[in-house]
Amino acid sequence: MVPLSWYVTLSSTLFLIGLVGVLVRRNIVIVLLCVEIMLNAVNINFVAFSKYQHVIDAQIFVFFVITVAAAEVAVGLGIIIALFRLRETINIDEFNILKL
């Protein structure tokens, strides 16, 4: 049986990949995808611990996360399209209008 630490290592790695992607990539679509990777890293953690601790709650939680993630992607992509129409770019550095 695969030890728990492997799962945790995998999920940490995925999470870090996602995090670095969010921090360094300039393409906003890639950033959104990286957020998804981070979510899925969390999902792996949930499922792994659920299996090892024999608790079913975490697996139910995963479904919620997947559902929310789907909704989030839909909203996120919608925002990106709106932004693209506004700015004609998907470079995240251009989206600095939060600064006054």
Added chain:
Amino acid sequence: MLPYVLIPLLPLVGFLIVGIFWPYFRGKGHWITVPLVSLSAVLSVRAFLDTLNGPPLHFVLYNWIQSGHFSVSISIMIDHLTAAMLVMVTVVSSLVHLYTVGYMKDDSGYDRFFSYISLFTFAMIILLISDNLLELFFGWEGVGFCSYILIVHWYERRPSWMAANKAFIMNRIGDFGFLLGIFLTYNVFGTLDYDSIFRQIPQHLHDTVFPFSAFHSPESASVLTVIALLLFVGAVGKSAQIPLHPWLPDAMEGPTPISALIHAATMVTAGIFMIARLSPIYDASPTALMVVGWTGAITAFVAATIALTQRDIKKIVAYSTMSQLGYMVMACGIGAYGAGIFHLLTHGFFKALLFLAAGSVIHSLSGEQDIFRMGGLSKYMKLTFVTMLLGSLALSGIPPFAGYFSKDLILSDAFNAGPRGQIFWAIGLVTALLTAFYTFRLIFLVFTGKQNFSNDGHHGHAPHESPLVMTIPLIILSLGAVFAGWAGDHYDIIGYLSQSMSVPNSLEISGISDGSLKMISVLAGVLGIAIAFFFYGRPSGIPLALSNAFRPLYSLSRNKWFFDEIYDAVFTRPVIFLSYILWREVDKGVIDMVVNGIASSCQMAGASLRRLQTGQLQNYALVMALGLFGMVSIFIFMK
């Protein structure tokens, strides 16, 4: 009780109605205030008649302040002294109200003016009817404030507000001493009610205080002396005694009715009234009495010498007021409070008369105040001339007019009050001569001789007699100037007043009889008038020759003994200079720097922190991630 409450209340109501709704009156303000104040005068006369045959009236209206053992009530106390004063104040006030209708006609501040003189009347009545020092102080401050606000009536003119500020500041200096006196009174007696204070005086006769302990001086003084002198500082300010007098002549910048009401007949007498009211305290302190007497005597003399050479008609009358106030204070200083108050009452009538007549002259010449640019006016304004002549005769102490009885009473009381009193008598006699001289100098220059005014100054037509609303008060007041003294003498006003004041100690009988004393002072008055006639009654070169021969004396008198210049150099300029330095160095240098420094350091901090807000999402995310790592690391490693 109600009629007595109405005496102060009616002027207050008049003030409130006209003061609040003045934009709606448009020159009709006198329809409210004149009847109300006149009614108040009628009620005062009634109160006076009540006290003639009855005991003093005393009502407590309500408890004003109650804190621990400190208790002050608002009350009405009309004893003999107050009743006599009330009649004078309210009668003169209502006559001045009436006169104002004519004098201030077409003035832009007409209704405002009426509301303020009513407020003044109210404050003065409160001052008179109080039965404790705090209520007195309320009236005291009230009249001071009204004086300020009325001097500054023509506030666009620089001399007006300069004079008003001067009056207010000088009075504040006096009031500060007065307030300290009240504090010390409360500290010593534990109460501010006159009756309780007077009852306790014998217990405190030998108490001492160390007034200069702040300067590590072991000097001790009788506590009653200190109280009396501190209260007297207030009287010096209010009654324009040297050295706090320069505000009074300057106050003549205000409209003439105000000069008559406030700066001649009523407010300036508040100091003398206060001394007479607190006569038991003053009687208990010979030192204080000596200071009071000398202050009065010096003021009487100095003011008379200044009045000799002034050219402004109102300034002359103002200095004569100051001189007469000096007489009254001097009378108090020899313990002759009754004589002082008697002179105050008669003076109230004839001095108000002189001012109103002078106002009538100024009115008819459209604001001309220089007596050397008048002359020959008796032809044009007979009524003003006759009334002013009566007032001047009263002021000069010529029998049988008012001033003769009261002034000569002061002089003979002074003569009979020991060696110091005889010095005062001599000063008073010289002053009486000077008074007669400058008063008739004014009469001769203004009403006789050749006309020195230019007709084109007055729309090109000759001066005219004033309207009836202005001459009726003159006539009534001249009745007072003629008969008040005789009436007071005949009906024994001194005996009446002494029911509420301490009477002078049995006077030593001196070598000279009363009759010849009176003879001497009348002679002094006649001599003054005669000199005035030879100098100014006919064309003469004597005044010019004299002023050239005694150039330094002339300049001393002409420049009012240089009081203004000395105060300017000693107090005003250093204070202004110090203020300037403080403004530039402390205010701008220190305070502004601290305030501006705090503001600009906040600004700088904001400017540098602002760079954190890049608007770049990834920067925020990085910070979040770092923070998360930080927190997790703390959680793991610190555990």
